[in-house]
Amino acid sequence: MHILAGPAELGAWRAAQGEVAFVPTMGNLHAGHLRLVEEARRYAPAVIASIFVNPLQFGAGEDYERYPRTWENDCAKLAAAGCDALFAPAVEDMYPQPQTCFVAPPPLADELCGAYRPGHFRGVLTVVLKLFNLVRPQTALFGTKDYQQLALVRAMVEQFALPIAIVGVDTVRADDGLALSSRNGYLSAAERAEAPRLYQTLAVLAERLQAGERDFHRLEQDAAAALTGAGWKVDYVAVREAGTLAAARVQGGRFVVLAAAWLGSTRLIDNLETAGP
Amino acid sequence: MHILAGPAELGAWRAAQGEVAFVPTMGNLHAGHLRLVEEARRYAPAVIASIFVNPLQFGAGEDYERYPRTWENDCAKLAAAGCDALFAPAVEDMYPQPQTCFVAPPPLADELCGAYRPGHFRGVLTVVLKLFNLVRPQTALFGTKDYQQLALVRAMVEQFALPIAIVGVDTVRADDGLALSSRNGYLSAAERAEAPRLYQTLAVLAERLQAGERDFHRLEQDAAAALTGAGWKVDYVAVREAGTLAAARVQGGRFVVLAAAWLGSTRLIDNLETAGP
Numbered sequence: 016m017h018i019l020a021g022p023a024e025l026g027a028w029r030a031a032q033g034e035v036a037f038v039p040t041m042g043n044l045h046a047g048h049l050r051l052v053e054e055a056r057r058y059a060p061a062v063i064a065s066i067f068v069n070p071l072q073f074g075a076g077e078d079y080e081r082y083p084r085t086w087e088n089d090c091a092k093l094a095a096a097g098c099d100a101l102f103a104p105a106v107e108d109m110y111p112q113p114q115t116c117f118v119a120p121p122p123l124a125d126e127l128c129g130a131y132r133p134g135h136f137r138g139v140l141t142v143v144l145k146l147f148n149l150v151r152p153q154t155a156l157f158g159t160k161d162y163q164q165l166a167l168v169r170a171m172v173e174q175f176a177l178p179i180a181i182v183g184v185d186t187v188r189a190d191d192g193l194a195l196s197s198r199n200g201y202l203s204a205a206e207r208a209e210a211p212r213l214y215q216t217l218a219v220l221a222e223r224l225q226a227g228e229r230d231f232h233r234l235e236q237d238a239a240a241a242l243t244g245a246g247w248k249v250d251y252v253a254v255r256e257a258g259t260l261a262a263a264r265v266q267g268g269r270f271v272v273l274a275a276a277w278l279g280s281t282r283l284i285d286n287l288e289t290a291g292p
Numbered sequence: 293m294h295i296l297a298g299p300a301e302l303g304a305w306r307a308a309q310g311e312v313a314f315v316p317t318m319g320n321l322h323a324g325h326l327r328l329v330e331e332a333r334r335y336a337p338a339v340i341a342s343i344f345v346n347p348l349q350f351g352a353g354e355d356y357e358r359y360p361r362t363w364e365n366d367c368a369k370l371a372a373a374g375c376d377a378l379f380a381p382a383v384e385d386m387y388p389q390p391q392t393c394f395v396a397p398p399p400l401a402d403e404l405c406g407a408y409r410p411g412h413f414r415g416v417l418t419v420v421l422k423l424f425n426l427v428r429p430q431t432a433l434f435g436t437k438d439y440q441q442l443a444l445v446r447a448m449v450e451q452f453a454l455p456i457a458i459v460g461v462d463t464v465r466a467d468d469g470l471a472l473s474s475r476n477g478y479l480s481a482a483e484r485a486e487a488p489r490l491y492q493t494l495a496v497l498a499e500r501l502q503a504g505e506r507d508f509h510r511l512e513q514d515a516a517a518a519l520t521g522a523g524w525k526v527d528y529v530a531v532r533e534a535g536t537l538a539a540a541r542v543q544g545g546r547f548v549v550l551a552a553a554w555l556g557s558t559r560l561i562d563n564l565e566t567a568g569p
Contacts, residue, residue: 022453116451119396119414137396141452148453174393176299176425 016093017100019063021108022149028100029151034059037152039143042066043083043197044092047187051156052096054184058154064093065102065146067109072138083200102150109145117141121170123260127163128275128284131250139164140171147179155179160186160194162273162286166260186285188214194285201281209245210278216241216252217287220272224254224289229265234272242276250275250282257288293370294377296340298385299426305377306428311336314429316420319343320360320474321369324464328433329373331461335431341370342379342423344386349415360477379427386422394418398447400537404440405552405561408527416441417448424456432456437463437471439550439563443537463562465491471562478558486522487555493518493529494564497549501531501566506542511549519553527552527559534565 019025029035036055040048048064055062066089073079086103093101117137123129124136147155157165165183172181187195192214193207202210220238228234231254238252255261257269273286296302306312313332317325325341332339343366350356363380370378394414400406401413424432434442442460449458464472469491470484479487497515505511508531515529532538534546550563 112451114451115398116417116448117396119394121392140393145453148455151455171393174389174391176422178425178428 016090016098018090019100019102021104025102025104025149028063032061034153035061035063035150036154036156037146037150038062038064038098038156039146040064040066041068041082041197042089043085043200044089045187045195045197047158047160047195049092049096050187051158051184052093052098054182055154055156056097058156058180058182059152061099062097063100063102063150063152064098065104065150067102067104067142067146069109069138069142070106071110071114071142072135074132074134077132078198078201083197102146109142114141118144118171120167121174123163123170124167127251127253127255127260127273129163131275136164136167140167143168144171144175144177147177152179154182156182156184158186159183159288160196160285162271163260166258192218194283196283198281198283202278206278206281210283212242212245212247213274213276213283213285214287217272217274217285220252220254221270221287221289224270224272231263238272238274242274246278248277250277252276293367293375295367296377296379298381302379302381302426305340309338311430312338312340312427313431313433314423314427315339315341315375315433316423317341317343318345318359318474319366320362320477321366322464322472322474324435324437324472326369326373327464328435328461329370329375331459332431332433333374335433335457335459336429338376339374340377340379340427340429341375342381342427344379344381344419344423346386346415346419347383348387348391348419349412351409351411354409355475355478360474379423386419391418395421395448397444398451400440400447401444404528404530404537404550406440408552413441413444417444420445421448421452421454424454429456431459433459433461435463436460436565437473437562439548440537443535469495471560473560475558475560479555483555483558487560489519489522489524490551490553490560490562491564494549494551494562497529497531498547498564498566501547501549508540515549515551519551523555525554527554529553 036059038051068082118140120136120140129136169181191211193211216238235252239249242249252274254263254272256267257271270289271286275284313336315328345359395417397413397417406413446458468488470488493515512529516526519526529551531540531549533544534548547566552561
């Protein structure tokens with residue numbers, strides 16, 4: 016696997032490739048990331064991942080400083096997964112000057128996680144656009160665990176006419192249902208045992224939707240109460256239209272249920288799509 | 293010359309080219325635009341222009357509706373100038389859905405013309421980014437008459453890591469000094485006779501700077517008074533650092549003097565760089 020430490024190395028590698036598929040990550044890789052790399056193989060002869068913990072998408076008081084950096088393990092996992100190249104720029108490579116030009120995301124960026132993390136999606140879309148411009152992939156793959164991020168990346172690509180196909184890849188879960196996430200590493204043993212409740216609660220909510228319930232507000236409140244009752248601090252539980260994350264309509268087609276909640280000092284998110292109508 | 297009426301035609305033409313140089317315009321072409329096309333020849337074997345009057349960069353009450361559209365003349369001029377292709381999308385091609393994702397420009401976008409045209413540069417940068425993504429040029433050329441626009445496009449390209457070289461091309465002027473502009477067509481005969489005063493006033497200002505004067509505020513006020521005294525309504529006259537448009541410093545290197553002022557119902561802009569120190 017080629018390690019590309021900066022834009023110059025990336026440019027030299029890229030010039031020698033035809034079509035490439037791209038998996039942007041913040042490192043601390045788990046099976047969910049590796050599933051993205053495996054899936055990427057289906058889209059292009061060359062697969063490139065990136066590892067970049069993007070300061071622009073962390074708010075004040077968030078976990079930018081303590082976000083887990085596990086460089087050697089990450090390289091070994093990517094190489095074993097058959098990744099062809101890894102772009103690992105320094106902060107100074109991505110932001111050689113103070114960033115004052117941004118992507119201004121659609122209003123969806125201020126809802127759900129965006130309501131609790133002001134500026135987060137502006138930072139995400141800005142770095143994703145820069146990574147796209149540097150890597151120039153034909154396909155880019157994102158996990159559906161970050162469902163709102165995926166919807167916003169799709170909106171940006173469409174509205175900016177970027178010549179890139181965006182592919183969402185299903186969340187990988189532990190045996191007990193917990194969605195794999197780098198932030199699971201923050202959990203104590205007791206918290207880890209409690210954590211699957213987030214998935215279970217969303218699964219109950221999805222089943223009730225599937226069974227025909229359409230009082231979205233009540234469904235959201237019941238789910239939030241189940242988490243709060245078990246000691247979680249809930250940011251939100253929401254029922255939305257699948258794909259666009261538009262407000263759920265009683266006559267809507269497919270739904271997605273999403274939640275963000277704190278277990279101690281760790282913020283976890285998860286979501287589940289319902290089956291078709 | 294290939295007329296490419298939409299993104300599909302553009303994509304087919306583009307796929308058959310190597311490097312291309314790009315001249316985005318709003319049509320109603322004059323010698324300034326044609327100079328851009330001629331200059332573009334030096335940068336790539338294929339030259340493509342675009343004509344698109346971008347609604348996103350016009351404010352309420354501005355001249356979007358009456359902006360001059362002179363399609364047949366424009367085509368003839370571009371073909372005569374040796375342009376290889378013309379991308380002329382419809383509004384529905386560029387905005388197939390309501391645009392809710394934008395380029396948020398640097399703070400410079402709120403100064404000078406931006407202070408008088410809120411949202412203008414957001415609209416400019418958003419459409420320029422979309423055109424870049426559709427055309428995928430290696431070089432793009434812009435007139436220095438729109439000096440602030442050029443500075444902001446350069447900032448966007450740099451900060452978004454776009455793989456495009458931006459070339460500024462000198463303003464083309466009428467024999468009496470008036471900068472060529474599509475909006476000159478709005479002027480009555482009497483206004484047209486008065487219009488060169490904008491250039492002349494900036495030339496006096498530049499000469500005083502060149503002679504060593506450094507009381508920028510006084511220089512700006514004198515120039516504004518000269519225009520106001522001749523019946524103009526002045527939006528601004530400003531002395532700035534050349535290139536970046538940062539605040540002028542007494543010990544600064546090269547300056548640019550810029551002005552925007554109304555002659556009747558027509559808003560004209562112009563600028564002049566001083567020679568090196």
